[in-house]
Amino acid sequence: MIDVLDRTAALAIAPELGEVFAAAFGAPGYDEEPDPGHFATDQLPTHADRDDFRLVAARSDGSVVGFAYGFTGQRGQWWSDRIANAVTPELADEWIGGHFEVVELAVRPDAQRNGLGAELMTALMAGLPHRRALLTTYSDDRPAPRLYRRLGWQLLVQDLGWGSALYGLDRGVPETR
Template sequence: MDGAETTALEDQLREVFAEAFAEPPYGEGPADVDRAFRRFRSQARRKGFRAAVAFDGDRVVGMAYGYPLSASTGWWDTLVEHVAAELRLEDGTRTFGLFELAVRPSWRRQGVATAMHRRLVAGLPNERVMLNTRPEATAAQAAYRAWGYRRVGAAVPWDGAAVHDVMVLVLG
């Protein structure tokens, strides 16, 4: 899905986000949901934005979205561990940033996340996909490793955030 198609589903995406990230280790509440969806509106307008959304009938049960990192991205500036300079290089097409992947709790462990991830990254022209995830999110960590991601460092992605693992999946 492109940005316009995805933003048309914003109310349902907010519900998915709220349900998925209310649980430990996230513990996110209404203010966190509002903050995430202020970002979402600008993210959905970015060049190369794409999303995969899972439905049960007309109800959204999962979402995954992202876009290519720009050559001047600040994502690597949030690292709290040293990584090789070559890993940090961006040219606007090298890395697809996976910014959100969430599934309603009652739909987990049914292959929804795997199917969305597969759809999202299928045919990407990018060299790799990068994401941040909480180290204590063991189910998410296990899924990412099963899909081929490897941990390359740790970051504090925004002021007040917990430390997140930075993971990369090499495509192709």
């Protein structure tokens, strides 16, 4: 079951989301040291204040086993400006600012390979008015970039300079903003 959560509902379960985040990004082979406390008390509250924030959560037996979230990205925000500085001016003009920014996608290792990642991404994007969406992910061959390509995202930049790839989705719907 996948629920769509607004700011208030997402922040209410921030610690549980932090645990899923830590389990997914702390799995063997990810070379990361995810901090669930930082996620729950800093990262998520900051992002939850952004325009059009939405989070989708998958539950099994009442517990969150996976989630994804994003918001409308704008110039002047850390991520947008960092990406704009790393790509050509033409690409930046076309894609950055007013895009839907997918920030996180995470599924607990014990719930992976059941199609949840794809379901979460589809639910996150459903009904959005944005024409363009952006995300960064791993440059190497892993489940996440494979999943995005399978869902129609296009590779815009293979390596932004710090081992991340930039993917974009042109959803072909009219801009409403």
